[in-house]
Amino acid sequence: LHSGRIKVAGESVAAEYRESGADLAAEFAALLDRAKLTLAGEEHWPEEKLPSIDPEAIAGELGLDHPAKNADFGRIRRNFAFANHPDRVAPHLRQRAMIRMQVANMLIDEAKRRALAGARR
Structure with missing residues (x-):
C-alpha cells in the first residue's frame, strides 16, 4: 500500500487485520x-414487522451464510447500507x-x- 509519503507494509497490515x-x-x-436494552421500548409498534437484529438472519440477508470465493465485500456493505442505514x-x-x-x-x-486468511494459505 503506498499513498504519497505514507508507506505501509502489506503483510503487517494483514496480520493486524486478522x-x-x-x-x-x-x-x-x-x-x-445493548440492543435488547435499547429496543425494549419497541413493543408499541406491533402492526409492522420489525427487521431482525439476529446475526444469523443478517448474515443471510448479506449472503454471508454461503459466501462466494471472490465476494465483493465493499459492494455487499454498500448495498446493505443503502437499504438499512439509520x-x-x-x-x-x-x-x-x-x-x-x-x-x-x-x-x-x-x-x-476469513477470506484473507484463506487466500494466504
Whole structure:
C-alpha cells in the first residue's frame, strides 16, 4: 500500500487485520445485550414487522451464510447500507437500523478476515 509519503507494509497490515477479529464473539454478545436494552421500548409498534437484529438472519440477508470465493465485500456493505442505514429508515426504526448496521459491519469484517486468511494459505 503506498499513498504519497505514507508507506505501509502489506503483510503487517494483514496480520493486524486478522488479529483484530480474534475476540469477535465477545463483541457480538455485548452488542446484542445493548440492543435488547435499547429496543425494549419497541413493543408499541406491533402492526409492522420489525427487521431482525439476529446475526444469523443478517448474515443471510448479506449472503454471508454461503459466501462466494471472490465476494465483493465493499459492494455487499454498500448495498446493505443503502437499504438499512439509520438515515434512510423511519424515525421509530433508527435505533434498530443502527444496531443492524453495526452487526452487518462486524459480520462483513469477519468474513473479509476469513477470506484473507484463506487466500494466504
